[in-house]
Amino acid sequence: MKKYNFYSGPAILPQEVFEQASKAVLELDNIGMSLIEISHRSKEFVSVLDEAKQHVKDLLQLDDDQQVLFMQGGASLQFCIIPYNLLNEHETAAYLETGVWAKKAIKEAKLFGNVQVVASSADKNFNFIPKEYVVPGTAKYFHITTNNTIYGSQLQEMPVSPVPLIADMSSDIFSRPVTGSKFDMIYAGAQKNMGTAGVTLVVVRESLLGKVKRQIPTILDYRTHIKEGSLFNTPCTFAIYVSMLTLRWIKKMGGLEAMQKMNEEKAMKLYNEIDSNPLFTGVIAKEDRSRMNVTFTINKPEFEDAFANAAKDAGCVGIKGHRSVGGFRASIYNAMPMEGIDVLVGVMREFAVKNG
Numbered sequence: 001m002k003k004y005n006f007y008s009g010p011a012i013l014p015q016e017v018f019e020q021a022s023k024a025v026l027e028l029d030n031i032g033m034s035l036i037e038i039s040h041r042s043k044e045f046v047s048v049l050d051e052a053k054q055h056v057k058d059l060l061q062l063d064d065d066q067q068v069l070f071m072q073g074g075a076s077l078q079f080c081i082i083p084y085n086l087l088n089e090h091e092t093a094a095y096l097e098t099g100v101w102a103k104k105a106i107k108e109a110k111l112f113g114n115v116q117v118v119a120s121s122a123d124k125n126f127n128f129i130p131k132e133y134v135v136p137g138t139a140k141y142f143h144i145t146t147n148n149t150i151y152g153s154q155l156q157e158m159p160v161s162p163v164p165l166i167a168d169m170s171s172d173i174f175s176r177p178v179t180g181s182k183f184d185m186i187y188a189g190a191q192k193n194m195g196t197a198g199v200t201l202v203v204v205r206e207s208l209l210g211k212v213k214r215q216i217p218t219i220l221d222y223r224t225h226i227k228e229g230s231l232f233n234t235p236c237t238f239a240i241y242v243s244m245l246t247l248r249w250i251k252k253m254g255g256l257e258a259m260q261k262m263n264e265e266k267a268m269k270l271y272n273e274i275d276s277n278p279l280f281t282g283v284i285a286k287e288d289r290s291r292m293n294v295t296f297t298i299n300k301p302e303f304e305d306a307f308a309n310a311a312k313d314a315g316c317v318g319i320k321g322h323r324s325v326g327g328f329r330a331s332i333y334n335a336m337p338m339e340g341i342d343v344l345v346g347v348m349r350e351f352a353v354k355n356g
């Protein structure tokens with residue numbers, strides 16, 4: 001039976017990426033060796049890395065002083081090394097608190113300097129994106145989370161910031177057009193919308209670096225990775241390859257405009273069902289709803305498990321909400337076909353007819 005993967009991450013990828021990646025594990029491009037045994041400094045792997053970087057630059061429309069890095073440690077390591085590299089002890093960084101991941105980023109920044117939370121939706125269980133706030137011009141940087149994977153909210157417009165703008169785009173990178181040159185840093189764990197777990201994309205403007213007073217261990221210093229072209233130590237070669245294939249696929253499909261169009265259509269179909277079906281309710285303020293992670297609850301909580309099972313029986317896996325919020329969450333990243341949405345909508349309709 002066909003399965004549709006609605007998990008939030010590691011997540012669905014295009015079928016052709018799975019096929020090409022598995023072929024490369026056996027043999028990369030007729031070179032007589034596997035992708036995962038060749039040196040990370042071989043010309044074959046360096047060409048993979050260069051191609052991946054070029055796709056990122058093209059898709060995000062980056063400036064020349066924005067460096068593209070492939071790092072390890074997940075988005076979670078970035079929470080820590082961003083303030084480590086950018087924030088002196090008595091300086092302040094501004095953060096927008098829109099969910100669990102933002103909170104984790106804030107927690108780490110407080111280890112290194114002062115944090116000013118310019119706005120928060122914590123008191124409403126993060127069910128909306130705050131829009132009325134002022135970012136102080138004295139802050140070292142302003143940090144946002146463009147898509148809140150757990151709650152299912154998303155910034156529909158990027159803020160204009162008087163100070164360097166830094167974005168955690170882990171769960172919506174490459175899902176819609178973004179003018180990357182408007183950001184001073186962008187980072188994203190690959191395992192949601194651009195590849196497999198093990199690599200983190202980092203885009204950083206070089207002019208931000210080298211200004212903190214503290215000593216930075218070599219491997220945690222962005223300048224090391226820039227200087228070494230993401231080859232300071234052995235990078236996650238397989239994960240970088242899978243990201244490269246996914247980026248190639250995005251371009252082939254028509255780029256970020258095409259991704260956005262598909263993602264809007266998929267999300268609207270699912271939200272329309274949530275809004276018209278008497279058994280389900282959306283969790284997030286309508287104008288802030290995520291196109292990537294669609295969260296909803298069932299109006300008769302006694303049917304929660306039965307609905308989860310009905311969805312599973314129809315091939316929809318991974319729709320249980322995050323353990324910290326409950327309810328349901330359908331993650332519908334770039335690679336989720338419309339067919340998957342149709343199957344889920346069908347289950348919701350049928351379930352409401354039987355149990356509404």
Ligand SMILES: *Cc1c(COP(=O)(O)O)cnc(C)c1O
Pocket residue numbers: 009073074075076077101145147148149168169170171189190192
């Ligand atoms: C998943 C996620 C993270 C954490 O990513 P790791 O790669 O597991 O460290 C951070 N931010 C957001 C928005 C996420 O969705």
